[in-house]
Amino acid sequence: MADGLVLREARPADIEQIGALLAERGEPDDTLDHRLVVTDPDAGWPACAVVVDGDRVVSTATLLDEELRIAGVRLPAGQVELVATDREYEGRGLVRELMRWAHDRSAARGHVVQAMIGIPYFYRLFGYEYAVDIPPVRAVRTVPADDGAPALRAALPADIPAMAELQDLTQSRFDVAMPHSAACWRWLLAHEASTVWVVERDGGVVATGRTTPPDDEVLLAEAAALDEAAARELLRGVAALTPGGQVRVVERAGTVAAAAWHGSLADGRRTQAEQYYIRIPDVAALLDRLRPVLWRRLAAAGIDRTGRDVVVSTFPRSAPTTGSRSSPTTSARSPPAVRCRRQGSWAAPGWHPTTCPRCCSARTGSTGCPGCGPTSTPALTASCSGRSSRRSPPTCSATTCRTSVVIRCSRSPPATPR
Incomplete structure (x- = not known):
């Protein structure tokens, strides 16, 4: 970091300085919150980071392991808490660096979403959006x-x-x-x-x-x-x-x-909206976890997309799935198989569309891409759905096109599903 500042994991010797900083910039109770977290066997000191100027703690943040449940699907989540910066060091990007640390740690711990409460609108700078209502307070x-x-x-x-x-x-x-x-x-x-x-x-x-x-x-x-x-x-x-x-x-x-x-309870209305911040670092990875929920809701709505793509688009990116018809004796349709829009369609457990840097946009851990294998790097061409099937110009690419972009692989698909 600039000016000799260092971002590192917090240590037991930092606890008094961190507590004083949190009490000054937040609430006195934040000091106890922090102490409970870093002394807990499930969290501990790795959950907290500090920025130091020599021996002086000038900024801090904490990441908690949480679990978010959406329609019965349990999702590993991270919660950023106890963020504070010394007044003398404001405006130098220290919170930005700490948020980057928190998000990197969150990803390493397998979190697919982050949630927090914080300064109104400020955390939109780091990819958060207001998404979930906070319950109101009413007088008895x-x-x-x-x-x-x-x-x-x-x-x-x-x-x-x-x-x-x-x-x-x-x-x-x-x-x-x-x-x-x-x-x-x-x-x-x-x-x-x-x-x-x-x-x-x-x-x-x-x-x-x-x-x-x-x-x-x-x-x-x-x-x-x-x-x-x-x-x-x-x-x-x-x-x-x-x-x-x-x-x-x-x-x-x-x-x-x-x-x-x-x-x-007394009647009363809120004077302003209050919501939790939510950040989704990889929409496709989250939708992949929610695939059974989305498919059950499509089936319950009577929408039959058997054998056809269902594309969930956020405009910059899209996550396609392919449906499959269930047995006539089964009341519910099967969850859709993952569809590789470059290679064809097959079911592949653990696959995550649009995350592989090679041809298939799939993640399979150490086994590599089902279409390309673990080491090959096939030639790619791009075609934008907003421009028919023409080769995309330099200004239209998988990362900049505001419509659905399909990357097609020059290799032929595998003979059997993996």
């Missing part, structure tokens, strides 16, 4: 009434399996969800800035949620309940933490808790 108008004392208590490590099961049940109602990792559950229980609670019934956990420390007001988030009675008991117990104070809840629309609290 009336607290559910009951005669007995609320069966609310602080969660213990032994409660994690039951809480995770409740959260999975709650998130199963949504197409897109990010469940807590095992490490995250440990961090939440150890954190001083929030408390995780459970409601018990007949010796079992039937509701859970996380609150800010009770003061003049308390915020209840991540509520999950087995049934509406458990959800009302959770809200009643949290309200008892701050008698006479204001209670607010993060409303997860469509959940058991939201239904149970419907009559208890």
Whole structure:
């Protein structure tokens, strides 16, 4: 880096400087967040990077391993967190270098998507887009009434399996969800800035949620309940933490808790949109993971594309698939085989269209391309679908054409599928 600055993995000796930087540029609680991450056996110091000027830490960022679930498909994901730069070093591209480190590390760890919350609009500079709504916060108008004392208590490590099961049940109602990792559950229980609670019934956990420390007001988030009675008991117990104070809840629309609290929450509209940032580094790789979901939805919609390409285009790139008809005795159509638009069509497990630098745009690990083999480099010609089949001019190429570009290989396709 310029001016003698060095970007490197964080070390235990950096922890006090990183904590002070995070507290100054962010929130005091960020210091504890960072300490929990780097001292955790599942994350550790490799999850954090710093930029140093000599012995001075002047910028930092952390990458967490997460899992994003889309319609039942589990996708490895990365989450960039705890980004901060010393005021004296702003405007020198340090965050850009740290984001490059985070994305390189994310790719090396097999993540196919990144998610984060950050400075409004700023992270669009690094390929992020607003994509997933953040649930709104609503004030509690009336607290559910009951005669007995609320069966609310602080969660213990032994409660994690039951809480995770409740959260999975709650998130199963949504197409897109990010469940807590095992490490995250440990961090939440150890954190001083929030408390995780459970409601018990007949010796079992039937509701859970996380609150800010009770003061003049308390915020209840991540509520999950087995049934509406458990959800009302959770809200009643949290309200008892701050008698006479204001209670607010993060409303997860469509959940058991939201239904149970419907009559208890004040009306209100957001004054501005709030969404999670999402970055997709390789659209084709993500679509390949989602291929079964997309095909099931095509079949459920009654769209029969048997034997024909289905091209999902982002304009700069396209990801073609080829459908195959299922047996007459089968109610659902089979997932489409990968189609190499240069070589022909065949099913090849582990194949990823548009990522091979050779002829087939396929990724097969160490075995190389099914069409070209591991070492050959065939001659390529390009034709742009926007210009019929003419040879593309210098200004129209696979990386610059805004329509679907097809690269055809000079080699003949293999005799049998691989």
